[in-house]
Each structure stands twice: as C-alpha cells, then as structure tokens.
Amino acid sequence: MSTPDSRRAAIRRTLKQRSGGAPGAAAVAEATIGTWLQVAERLAPVIGLQGVNVLFNRALHLTSTAFPWLTTAGERGDSAVQLAGIKARLADHEPEAAAEASYTLLVTFTELLGTLIGEPLTGRLLDPVWEFPPAEPVKEATS
Amino acid sequence: MSDKVTISRLATGVPGLDQVLGGGLPEFSFNLIMGPPGSGKTTLAHQIMFALATPKRPALFFSVFGEPPLKMLRYQQQFTFFDLGKVNESIRYVNLSEDVATGNYDQVLARITQEIESSSPALVFIDSFRSAILETWHQSKGTVRLQQFIQQLGLLLSGWQATTFLVGEYLSASDPSPVFTVADGLLLLDQKIYRNSMVRQMQVLKMRGQATRPGMHTFRITAAGIDVFPAAVVLDSLDPGAASGSPRGEVRLSMGVPRLDEMLGGGLPSGYSLLVAGPSGSGKTILATAFLSEGVRRGEPGIIVAFEQTPSQSWVHTLDDMVRSGKIGLINTRTLDLSMDEIVQQLIKLIQKMKATRVVIDSLSGFELAVAPAFREDFRESLFRMITVLSGLGVTVLLTSELEDRYIDLRFSPYGSAFLTDAIIVQRYIEVESRLKRVIAVVKVRASAHSTEIRQFEINADGIVIGDPVLDYEGILGGRPTRTPVSGTVKRGEP
Numbered sequence: 001m002s003t004p005d006s007r008r009a010a011i012r013r014t015l016k017q018r019s020g021g022a023p024g025a026a027a028v029a030e031a032t033i034g035t036w037l038q039v040a041e042r043l044a045p046v047i048g049l050q051g052v053n054v055l056f057n058r059a060l061h062l063t064s065t066a067f068p069w070l071t072t073a074g075e076r077g078d079s080a081v082q083l084a085g086i087k088a089r090l091a092d093h094e095p096e097a098a099a100e101a102s103y104t105l106l107v108t109f110t111e112l113l114g115t116l117i118g119e120p121l122t123g124r125l126l127d128p129v130w131e132f133p134p135a136e137p138v139k140e141a142t143s
Numbered sequence: 144m145s146d147k148v149t150i151s152r153l154a155t156g157v158p159g160l161d162q163v164l165g166g167g168l169p170e171f172s173f174n175l176i177m178g179p180p181g182s183g184k185t186t187l188a189h190q191i192m193f194a195l196a197t198p199k200r201p202a203l204f205f206s207v208f209g210e211p212p213l214k215m216l217r218y219q220q221q222f223t224f225f226d227l228g229k230v231n232e233s234i235r236y237v238n239l240s241e242d243v244a245t246g247n248y249d250q251v252l253a254r255i256t257q258e259i260e261s262s263s264p265a266l267v268f269i270d271s272f273r274s275a276i277l278e279t280w281h282q283s284k285g286t287v288r289l290q291q292f293i294q295q296l297g298l299l300l301s302g303w304q305a306t307t308f309l310v311g312e313y314l315s316a317s318d319p320s321p322v323f324t325v326a327d328g329l330l331l332l333d334q335k336i337y338r339n340s341m342v343r344q345m346q347v348l349k350m351r352g353q354a355t356r357p358g359m360h361t362f363r364i365t366a367a368g369i370d371v372f373p374a375a376v377v378l379d380s381l382d383p384g385a386a387s388g389s390p391r392g393e394v395r396l397s398m399g400v401p402r403l404d405e406m407l408g409g410g411l412p413s414g415y416s417l418l419v420a421g422p423s424g425s426g427k428t429i430l431a432t433a434f435l436s437e438g439v440r441r442g443e444p445g446i447i448v449a450f451e452q453t454p455s456q457s458w459v460h461t462l463d464d465m466v467r468s469g470k471i472g473l474i475n476t477r478t479l480d481l482s483m484d485e486i487v488q489q490l491i492k493l494i495q496k497m498k499a500t501r502v503v504i505d506s507l508s509g510f511e512l513a514v515a516p517a518f519r520e521d522f523r524e525s526l527f528r529m530i531t532v533l534s535g536l537g538v539t540v541l542l543t544s545e546l547e548d549r550y551i552d553l554r555f556s557p558y559g560s561a562f563l564t565d566a567i568i569v570q571r572y573i574e575v576e577s578r579l580k581r582v583i584a585v586v587k588v589r590a591s592a593h594s595t596e597i598r599q600f601e602i603n604a605d606g607i608v609i610g611d612p613v614l615d616y617e618g619i620l621g622g623r624p625t626r627t628p629v630s631g632t633v634k635r636g637e638p
Contacts, residue, residue: 047212048238055213117216120227 004111004119010130011035011106015099025098029090032102033083038129039109046125053079055116059109060086067101069093150352153306156194156224157187159371159488163345163360164328165353168306172351173297173325176310178332183343183364184310185210186222187332188268190368191308193224195266196233202266203258204236207243210270212236222368235262248292255296259303267300270310297325327351333359337517340480345371361482372484375525375532396501396539399437400430402609403568406585406594411566413500415589416530416540421570425581426602427543430568431503432462433606434541438501439470445501446472446493448486450509472497480515483525487532494538502538508545527563534565565589570600573619582619583609 016023018031036056043052056079064071070089075082090098114122152167161167168174168191176184188204196202206212216236219225230236237258242251259267293309300307309326323329329348334341343362347355362371395410404410411417419427435445447462465471472493474486493499504510511522518525533540542564567586572579584597596612597619616624 045238046236047216048206048240050240051211051213051238116213118220118227121216121220121230124227124230 004114007110007123007127007130008107010127011110012103014130015103015106019099023095023099025093025095026091028095028098028102029087032090032098032105033087035106035129036083039106039126042125042129043113055112056109059105059112062108062112063101063105066104067097070101070105152353153195155191157190157369157371159360159362159373160345160369162373163347163356163371164350165347165355169327169350169352170306171301171304172306172327173300174306174308174328174330175323175326176308176330176332177312179312179334182332182334183362183369184332185215185270186219186364187330187369188270188308188310189219190222190224192234192266192268193226193229195306196229198233200233200265201262202234202268203262203264204234204268204270205239205255205258206236206270207239212238215270221366223366224368235264252292252295252299256299259299259305263303264305267303267305267307268310269296269308271312294325323349335517337515340515340517342480342482342515342517361484363485372482372488374484375487375528396434396443397437397441398430399433399435399440400607400609402598403430403583403607406583406596406598406609407566407568407588408591408593411539412588412591413539414534414537415565416534416542416563417566417568418542418544418564419568419570420544420546422546422572425570425572426600426607427545427570428505429602429606430570431505431541431543435471435501435503436461436465439465443501444470444472444497444499445503446474446490446497446499447503447505448474448476448490448510449505450476450513472499476513481513482518483514483522483529486510487529490533491536494533494536500538502533502540504540504542506543506545523563530563571620573616573624575616575624582613583607 014035015028015031018034019027023031040049040052040056047055060071070086072085072089075085090102093101110122110126113126150169150171152161153170154161154167155164176187178184192202192204206215220227239251239254242254255269296309326349328350331346331348332343333346334343336342343364344359345362346359356373356376358374360371360373362369364370394413395404395407396413397404397410398407419430421427431447435447438445447466462471466473474489474493476486490502494502507526511519514522514525530540530542546569566588568583569586570581570583573582574580581600581602582597583600585593585595587593598612599610601608601610613619613624615627617627618624
C-alpha cells in the first residue's frame with residue numbers, strides 16, 4: 001500500500017516513463033492525459049463520472065495557483081474540451097515546466113481524493129495506475 | 144428423507160438481525176431495504192455486504208442516485224466493519240448515475256446485466272431506487288415501464304444466483320409498488336422522534352420461507368455499525384429453570400435479611416419475580432443489595448441493572464466492591480433513549496456470560512425515565528415481556544419500585560405492574576409517637592404460604608434488621624396507627 005510520499009514518487013516515475021527518456025513538452029502532455037484517463041477510468045465506476053469531474057476541477061483550480069497558465073475560463077463543463085485545452089497548453093510550455101505542472105496536478109488530485117475517502121482507499125483504487133507497465137483496468141481484474 | 148430444496152441462510156453479520164430475520168438471510172433472495180433518509184439503509188447494506196463478501200462470494204454495489212459515492216465511501220469508512228482490504232477484491236462499486244440520468248431504463252438494465260454477467264457476483268446491492276422511481280415519473284410518467292423494469296430486475300437477479308438488495312426510500316403501504324410483490328424480503332427501517340429523543344426501529348414486513356420475529360425492533364448505530372435489539376419474545380420451548388438447573392420455584396433463595404426468609408415462607412422461590420415497593424428512603428436498594436450479597440456468599444452470581452445515582456453509603460460500597468471484584472454484573476445506564484429490548488438483550492448476554500441466577504432492577508421508576516418517551520406508553524407491556532423472558536431463563540428477579548406514600552389508597556406500583564410479579568414486599572413509613580418508623584410486609588408469594596404480619600424494621604450499618612410484628616397497633620397502612628387497647632409498645636425484635 002502506498003503512502004502519500006511513495007505515491008508522489010510513483011506519479012513522477014510514471015509520468016517520466018510514459019513520456020520517454022528526454023521528453024519534449026508534447027510527450028509530457030501526452031503522458032499526462034494518458035495517465036489521467038487511466039485514473040478517471042478506475043475512479044468513474046466507483047464515484048461516478050460526475051464525481052471524478054468535480055474533483056478534477058478542484059484539483060485543477062488548486063494547481064492553477066502555481067501554474068496559472070494551465071487553465072482557461074470557459075472550458076469547464078465539457079471534460080473532453082477541457083482535457084484537449086490542458087494538453088495543448090502543456091505542449092506549449094517548456095518541458096520542465098510542463099512536467100512540473102502535470103506532476104502537481106496529478107498529485108493534487110490524488111491528495112484531494114485522499115482527504116475525502118482516505119489514503120488507504122485512494123491507494124487501493126489508484127495504485128495500479130502507477131505500476132508500469134500499466135495494470136489491466138479494474139473490470140478485468142476482478143472477473 | 145426429503146427431496147425438498149433446502150435454503151441456506153446467510154449470517155448477516157449485523158448483531159441481532161439474524162434473530163429478527165428468523166435465522167439469517169435466505170440465499171438467492173431478493174430483498175428490499177426501505178426507510179426514510181437517515182434511517183440507516185445504506186449503512187445496513189454496507190454492513191451486510193462487508194460481512195458476507197469474500198473472494199469466493201464477491202459483491203457488486205451499484206450506486207444509482209441519492210448519496211454521492213464519494214461521500215458514501217467517506218462516511219462508510221468510519222464504521223469498523225468497513226474493511227479496506229475487501230474493496231476491489233471482493234467488493235466492487237459500480238456507479239450507475241450516468242446511465243440513470245439518460246432516463247432510458249433499458250440501458251440501465253443492460254448495464255446492470257452486463258456488470259453482473261462480467262463478474263458473476265453472489266451479492267448485489269442497488270442503492271437507491273426511490274430516486275430512480277421519481278426520475279421515471281418526472282421523465283415519462285412511465286410507471287408501467289418502471290414496473291417492468293423492477294420485475295425484470297428481480298427476475299434477472301434471481302436468475303443469477305445472487306442474493307440481492309434494493310435499497311430505497313420509504314414507500315407508503317398504499318403505494319402500489321410492484322416491488323413489494325416481487326421481493327422475497329422487505330426490511331423497513333425507521334426513526335421516530337418524540338419529544339427530545341430519537342429512536343431507531345426496524346421491522347421485517349416480509350421474509351419468504353421463514354418465520355421472522357414480529358414487531359418493531361429497536362437498533363442503534365454506533366461506530367461498529369448497526370446493532371439490533373430483537374424484541375423480547377417468550378419462547379415456549381425455553382426450558383424453565385434451564386439456567387438455574389432446577390425447576391422454577393422448587394428451590395428457595397435466601398434474601399440475606401434475617402427473618403425475611405421466614406416471612407416469605409422459607410425464602411424466595413427461585414425463578415420468581417419479586418417487587419419491592421416503598422417510598423423514597425425506605426430501604427429498597429439496601430434490600431436488593433442484601434439479596435445480591437447473599438447470592439455471592441452462596442456462589443449464585445447476580446446482576447444489577449442500576450438506573451439511579453448511587454450515594455456513597457456503606458451498603459453501596461458493598462455493592463461497588465462486589466461489582467469491582469466481578470462477583471456482580473452491572474448494567475448502568477443514564478441514557479434517555481433506551482428501549483426495553485436493548486436492556487433485555489444486554490441483560491440476557493450478561494446472564495449467560497456470568498451464569499447469573501439473581502437479577503436486580505433498581506428501580507422501575509429510574510427505568511421508566513431511561514426509556515425513550517416513545518416507549519413509555521408501552522412500558523407495562525415491555526415490562527411484562529421482560530419479566531417473562533427473565534423468568535424463562537430461570538433467573539430470580541428483584542425489582543424495586545418507588546411508591547408515593549399515600550395513605551388514602553394502598554398501591555404497590557405505579558405501573559399496575561404488581562400483578563406481573565410473583566411476589567410483593569411492601570415497605571412503608573408510619574408515624575409512631577411523632578417519629579417515622581419503617582414497616583415491612585409480604586403482600587404476596589404466588590403459590591406459597593407466607594407471613595401476613597406487618598413488621599417494624601430498622602436500617603443500621605449492617606443493613607436491614609427486621610423486628611417483631613406490630614401487634615398492638617392498627618391502622619398502620621393508613622400511616623397513622625393507633626394503639627390497640629391490649630398492651631405494650633412497639634418492640635424491636637431480638638435478632
């Protein structure tokens with residue numbers, strides 16, 4: 001079971017591995033959205049898509065204090081549009097800044113989830129995402 | 144021999160619930176858990192789920208509408224039964240709110256079918272369906288479709304060899320809900336607010352194939368989850384005297400007060416209930432304490448259910464010492480939302496644990512205060528049930544009852560409970576030579592000869608000292624005795 005510290009390290013590792021050795025900003029953006037979609041895929045069956053979106057928007061809001069460029073008003077409501085926007089903006093930045101923003105967003109999200117449903121349950125639901133290569137989705141895992 | 148199908152029953156893991164259900168939950172049954180918001184439906188569902196789900200018997204929990212799953216997970220984790228290790232191992236949560244939001248019930252059904260097919264759960268929970276019903280009405284006034292939906296759901300679920308639960312908000316009995324007919328089990332949860340107390344109750348309206356415990360059963364929700372207190376019922380099969388090892392009334396118990404045994408005709412018959420009635424300060428608790436200490440001395444463990452503040456007096460120390468050394472069990476409660484059944488359950492557990500044969504309830508007046516106002520109307524009935532259950536267990540019960548000292552009428556208890564008990568001792572104050580004196584009399588001992596004398600008694604450091612019969616006075620029960628012309632004064636007896 002992961003701790004918040006070990007999870008932070010795992011998130012960084014996952015993003016790094018997914019975006020390749022010496023990534024450009026586009027690869028970072030790709031890795032971020034890919035990882036996020038896995039998180040969402042694991043969570044949505046449990047807390048509902050709406051629940052996931054609510055938490056994501058809160059995490060995005062918190063992250064934007066450090067990375068104001070990550071959000072744009074007007075994208076809220078449609079998660080596909082929102083994700084495309086985030087992806088584009090990440091790709092537009094320096095790779096290091098993009099990687100840091102991406103890491104902060106995912107960490108903020110998991111920690112937010114942790115405050116609501118507890119660290120252990122958060123770990124139980126999301127840890128497989130941080131295992132590389134990515135674990136099978138939940139559905140197949142229990143059938 | 145029999146070729147009939149046997150239904151195996153699942154232990155729900157909710158204390159007391161299996162008894163209420165009549166031996167557990169029938170496997171593959173289709174059950175409804177209903178009740179108003181806050182009545183504990185989701186908690187009950189979770190508690191059952193966490194108790195029953197294993198990797199071999201996986202559970203699927205569909206959340207439909209109502210409580211957001213985030214909040215549900217957050218709050219359900221507060222209960223000790225919530226075992227994180229089971230989440231995503233033997234318990235899987237599936238959120239259906241998006242499917243329900245479409246208003247297309249075929250899609251919801253298809254989704255449920257697909258989920259059930261893919262994981263073959265042994266337990267299915269759907270929380271909650273009232274919201275789904277409302278949704279349908281708003282969307283298309285399609286009650287017929289909803290009936291079909293629920294009937295199909297019922298069929299689907301029974302076909303999958305799963306034990307299933309539909310959790311829903313309260314539907315009135317006049318609501319022609321098709322679910323009522325389809326369901327094998329109907330569990331109704333409720334919370335009653337009366338004055339400033341709140342009481343939770345549960346009722347099994349239906350449970351196919353087994354005899355459930357009728358009536359309303361109170362329950363509490365604590366950190367450990369739901370705890371049900373099945374309404375006490377008198378079981379004919381209970382072997383009277385099973386606990387004491389001798390038939391009721393055959394053995395006489397010593398009261399621990401010199402001369403009182405002889406007044407009772409040789410002690411209190413075992414398994415009897417004795418009411419000690421008297422005004423405040425007349426020595427009821429002291430008598431009860433003597434009864435328990437005598438039991439301890441003779442190796443007969445006892446239990447005291449105390450509802451009153453205990454002043455620090457010598458005999459109370461005796462009681463405290465006995466409780467502390469574990470010779471006497473203590474049930475001490477100051478809550479004001481108690482149900483009689485809760486006390487009875489605690490008492491039965493303790494009696495069985497301690498193998499107790501003597502029980503004191505001190506006092507009925509305190510008990511009545513501790514019982515939630517909603518139950519006070521039924522106090523007498525509950526008292527009757529309690530006494531019968533205890534007597535069925537073979538224990539001898541001493542109940543004290545505060546009696547307002549009225550000299551215009553002779554009453555033994557304010558609850559009309561006097562007839563419920565097998566024996567009655569009454570204590571009173573009388574005025575003799577401008578002093579308050581105490582007198583004691585045995586009013587009845589069922590099926591036994593007993594003394595009819597009114598005796599004077601005193602309370603000293605050793606307890607109760609019973610004196611001689613008050614022979615030369617009359618009108619004692621009127622509180623103002625007059626000396627009969629014969630002779631002498633009121634004498635203290637030689638011990």
